[in-house]
Amino acid sequence: MASSTALISDTEAWKDLKGHVEDIKKTxxxxxxxxxxxxxxxxxxxxxxLLDYSRQRATVETVDKLLNLAKAAQLTEKISRMFNGExxxxxxxxxxxxxxxxxxxxxxxxxxxxxxVPEVWNVLDKIKEFSEKIRSGSWVGATGKPLKDVIAIGxxxxxxxxxxxxxxxxxxxxxxxSAKGRQLRFLANIDPVDVARNINGLNPETTLVVVVSKTxxxxxxxxxxxxxxxxxTAALGASAVAKHMVAVSTNLALVEKFGIDPNNAFAFWDWxxxxxxxxxxxxxxxxxxxxxFSVVEKFLKxxxxxxxxxxxxxxxxxxxxxxxxxxxxxxxxLGYPARAIxxxxxxxxxxxxxxxxxSMESNGKGVSIDGLPLPFxxxxxxxxxxxxxxxxxxxxxxxxxxxxxxxxIGIVKSQQPxxxxxxxxxxxxxxxxxxxxxxxxxxxxxxxxxLQKENVSENLIPHKTFSGNRPSLSLLLPELTAYNVGQLLxxxxxxxxxxxxxxxxxxxxxxxVELGKVLxxxxxxxxxxxxxxxxxxxxxxxxxxxxxxxYLETSSEPQM
Ligand code: F6P
Numbered sequence: 001m002a003s004s005t006a007l008i009s010d011t012e013a014w015k016d017l018k019g020h021v022e023d024i025k026k027t028x029x030x031x032x033x034x035x036x037x038x039x040x041x042x043x044x045x046x047x048x049x050l051l052d053y054s055r056q057r058a059t060v061e062t063v064d065k066l067l068n069l070a071k072a073a074q075l076t077e078k079i080s081r082m083f084n085g086e087x088x089x090x091x092x093x094x095x096x097x098x099x100x101x102x103x104x105x106x107x108x109x110x111x112x113x114x115x116x117v118p119e120v121w122n123v124l125d126k127i128k129e130f131s132e133k134i135r136s137g138s139w140v141g142a143t144g145k146p147l148k149d150v151i152a153i154g155x156x157x158x159x160x161x162x163x164x165x166x167x168x169x170x171x172x173x174x175x176x177x178s179a180k181g182r183q184l185r186f187l188a189n190i191d192p193v194d195v196a197r198n199i200n201g202l203n204p205e206t207t208l209v210v211v212v213s214k215t216x217x218x219x220x221x222x223x224x225x226x227x228x229x230x231x232x233t234a235a236l237g238a239s240a241v242a243k244h245m246v247a248v249s250t251n252l253a254l255v256e257k258f259g260i261d262p263n264n265a266f267a268f269w270d271w272x273x274x275x276x277x278x279x280x281x282x283x284x285x286x287x288x289x290x291x292x293f294s295v296v297e298k299f300l301k302x303x304x305x306x307x308x309x310x311x312x313x314x315x316x317x318x319x320x321x322x323x324x325x326x327x328x329x330x331x332x333x334l335g336y337p338a339r340a341i342x343x344x345x346x347x348x349x350x351x352x353x354x355x356x357x358x359s360m361e362s363n364g365k366g367v368s369i370d371g372l373p374l375p376f377x378x379x380x381x382x383x384x385x386x387x388x389x390x391x392x393x394x395x396x397x398x399x400x401x402x403x404x405x406x407x408x409i410g411i412v413k414s415q416q417p418x419x420x421x422x423x424x425x426x427x428x429x430x431x432x433x434x435x436x437x438x439x440x441x442x443x444x445x446x447x448x449x450x451l452q453k454e455n456v457s458e459n460l461i462p463h464k465t466f467s468g469n470r471p472s473l474s475l476l477l478p479e480l481t482a483y484n485v486g487q488l489l490x491x492x493x494x495x496x497x498x499x500x501x502x503x504x505x506x507x508x509x510x511x512x513v514e515l516g517k518v519l520x521x522x523x524x525x526x527x528x529x530x531x532x533x534x535x536x537x538x539x540x541x542x543x544x545x546x547x548x549x550x551y552l553e554t555s556s557e558p559q560m
Contacts, residue, residue, distance in 0.1 A: 007368055008504045009376050013072035017065050021333050024057055029443040029469045032059065044319055047305050049487060051319050053473040055443045056326050056405075057334060063316075066325040069502060070315050078501040083311050085111040085271070089508035090369060095271040096508045098493065099307045101279035102300040102486070111271050123267055123281055124293075130246075130266075131288035134208060135182070142240035147208040149183040151198050152286040153224045154212030156357060158248075159188040161278025161489070162212075162286050164354035165299060168347045168485045171415045175291045175482060184290040187228070190220035195227050204235040204244065208289065211247045212282050214274050216254035219517070225258065248281040273508050275357045276493060279303055279486075295482050302486025310494045320491050323473070324498025330405045330471065331380050332503070340398060341384030343409040344435040347480055351409075351488070352384030359496045362507040369506045378503045388434045399442065399466055406442065406472040409488070410435040413479040435474075442470035523548070531557070 008014055032054075033039060039054035042063075058066075070076070081088050085095040100109040100116050108115045133139035137146035152162060163186050169175035187198040209232065211225040225245075232244045246264040247255040250272075255265045266281035277283070279300055287296045306320070315321045330336045339359075341352040363379035385393060387408070398404050414428035425433070445468020451461045475491075477484045500507025522539065529535035530552050537545050537552075 007372060007374065008069070008073050008502060009374075011069070011072040013065065013069040017062075017069060017329070017333050020062060020065055024059070024062060024334070027057070027059070029055060029057060029471070030445070032057075033443055044317060044322065046309050046313075046319055047487065048478040048484075049319070049491075050476040051322070051473065052476070053322065053326060055439050055472045055474070056329070057469065057471045058326065058329060062329065063322075063325075066329055067316055069328070070321065070325060070498075073502040073504065075321065075498065075501050076315060079311065079497075082497065083109070085109065085116075089273070089506060091506055091509045091511070092270075094508070096273065096276075096497075097269075097271040098273065098276035098279060099304075099311075101268075101272065101277075102304040102307065102490075104304065111269070116269065116271070119267075119269070124284065124297075127266060127281060127285050127288050128293040130264075131285070131293055134289055135292060140243070141205050141207075142236045142243045143205045145205050147206055147244070148181055149185070149202050149207045150210060150286055150289045151185045151187050151202070151207060151228065152210045152212055153187045153221055153228065154248075154282070155188045155218060155220050156361075157274030157277050158212040158214060158218075158221065158282050159186055160350070160354040160357050161275070162186065162283040164348075164350040165278060165283055165287055165485055165489070166290065167350040168480060169287070169291055169295065169299075169482055171347055172295075172481055173415065175295050178292045178295055179290050182290055184286055186286075187224050188220070190223055192227075195224065199228070199231060204232045204240070207232075207244065209245045210286050210289070211245065211249075211255075211258070211260065212286070213248075214250050214268070214272075214277065214282075216247070216249045216251040216258070219520070222258075229259070246285075248285055274510075275361050276508075278354075278489065291482075298482040299486040299489075302481075302483035302488075303490040304486070305483075306487050306490035306494065310490070320494030321498050323491065323495040324502065326473065327380065327405075327495065327499050328502050331378070331499075332376050334471075336380075336403055336405050336471075337377065338381040338383065338402070338404045340390075340394075340404050340406045341382060341409070342387050342390055342406055342438075343384070344387040344431055345409065345411050345480060346386050347415060348409065348488075349386050352382065355384075355492050355496075356382045358493060359499075361510050361513070362496050363500050363503065363505065364512065365500075365503075365505040365507075368504045370504075374503070374505070376503075378500075378505055387438065388431065391434065391438070395438075398470065403470050406439070406470075408435055408439055408472055408474045410474065410476050411478075411480045411484075412476060415480055439472045439474055441466070442468065442472050444468045445470070527552070 038060055042054040044051040082096050085097055087093050087095055089096050095111040097111055100120055103109055103117050105121050107117050109117055134147050141147050166184055185198050187194055209228045213221045232240050241259055242261050245260050247260045248266045249255050250268055250270055252265050256262045266285050268280035272280050284296050310320050341355055343351050359382045365378050367373055417428055419426040445466035448461050448465050451464050456464055497507055537548055
């Protein structure tokens with residue numbers, strides 16, 4: 001067993017897997033998938049979901065060795081420590097308890113000795129009440145009109161998760177019905193173009209602005225919040241802020257200082273990481289305003305179902321654990337640096353961008369949790385697009401260029417089925433034909449011999465050959481309701497945590513985002529003094545000086 005300061009790469013289990021890579025290199029997926037027993041052991045079902053990882057470059061033996069690695073990494077203990085509220089985010093001295101955000105009312109989850117579930121439900125109840133007031137029109141704006149449009153301002157974790165869920169629910173029949181006549185928009189980028197796009201067509205009289213920021217100090221969010229406060233006050237007067245602006249934050253003192261009534265602030269806690277905060281008021285408030293609390297509650301229940309599975313299922317049957325281990329296998333042993341997230345669902349178009357933050361901000365680390373430099377890479381480059389759009393874009397590289405393990409996510413029942421009389425299949429079947437075909441195309445490939453039999457001309461054979469042996473996994477969801485969206489979210493959140501637990505890193509801090517912020521502060525000061533006092537550029541290297549000079553000399557920014 002690894003001691004707390006040992007690196008996982010020093011363990012026998014890790015070395016065993018390193019040696020095993022040579023065995024796997026001798027295999028081809030087109031052969032591995034013919035072994036029905038192997039494939040059967042690589043199917044996992046839970047709560048309506050079906051995971052098939054038989055197209056991973058892994059044998060039953062590989063999985064056993066990965067389970068040994070999990071034991072060497074004390075994975076089960078680490079999962080328990082998370083659920084028990086221990087300060088596993090050691091560099092910030094915090095618990096990691098996003099699971100408490102979706103726990104049933106009677107659950108007991110403690111942080112620093114105190115059950116946090118009642119506090120969570122206090123805020124949820126407050127959101128329920130507030131969102132019902134807004135939706136029913138009993139809360140009106142400064143001029144007496146109902147607030148039918150919402151702009152949620154926030155960035156990173158205060159944006160990507162809520163946007164993903166909103167996009168996923170937009171065409172769900174139940175959610176669609178309950179969102180009638182309402183709009184939800186997200187303002188994230190500090191680019192003023194994003195402000196212009198967000199307010200385009202909206203009337204301040206009927207708009208509610210929700211400022212979402214864990215810290216309430218994020219430069220982009222705060223400037224955007226001041227910009228929309230100006231938009232509201234210019235039209236309706238300063239007193240309108242009380243009716244038209246609310247906040248979600250852990251920093252209620254700064255919310256008040258900003259001028260938002262603390263009664264209209266929705267709290268969360270420092271044991272919720274930004275990228276894990278969509279189940280807090282960060283996501284629940286804007287989503288409840290749009291869809292009603294009862295729809296959002298189903299989303300929380302779906303996530304909670306996976307939490308319980310993750311907490312209590314033995315590792316060999318535990319979906320997030322298996323997914324996490326397979327990702328570690330692909331990254332650290334087979335050497336594949338990327339992962340493609342390919343939902344065959346337009347409603348999941350914002351899933352990959354959200355998982356990019358969850359995964360890359362969590363696991364893009366260079367040292368162990370004890371601060372030791374790592375002799376192996378952690379994290380992976382996550383990217384993705386819905387199928388079939390991706391097929392007509394980057395799949396060429398996936399099929400014949402680099403090897404990129406793919407997650408295929410399919411939905412059995414479409415949110416919006418269409419069948420045209422006379423067509424061979426329904427539109428959703430057409431979509432899903434691709435979902436079923438792509439993993440086999442990647443796994444089997446196409447050999448020169450097959451091409452010769454098809455009389456392909458010799459000069460084209462190298463171009464039309466597919467090496468195959470490209471790993472993927474398939475996750476099939478019964479439908480895409482709010483509940484299933486919650487399940488999907490929690491699976492990926494926990495999978496990322498599993499990867500970090502095995503690699504022995506802290507998946508819950510994000511020091512890597514700080515340096516750029518500090519340097520931007522220097523530039524901001526320089527821009528201010530150059531524009532107001534004509535100060536010459538100082539303290540920048542040749543490159544930045546040249547670029548800044550060009551920017552200052554040629555830009556037409558309004559002068560202060
Ligand atoms: O810059 C990264 C980050 O700190 C993320 O971790 C976080 O999700 C985002 O900024 C927004 O932070 P906040 O919610 O405090 O505004």
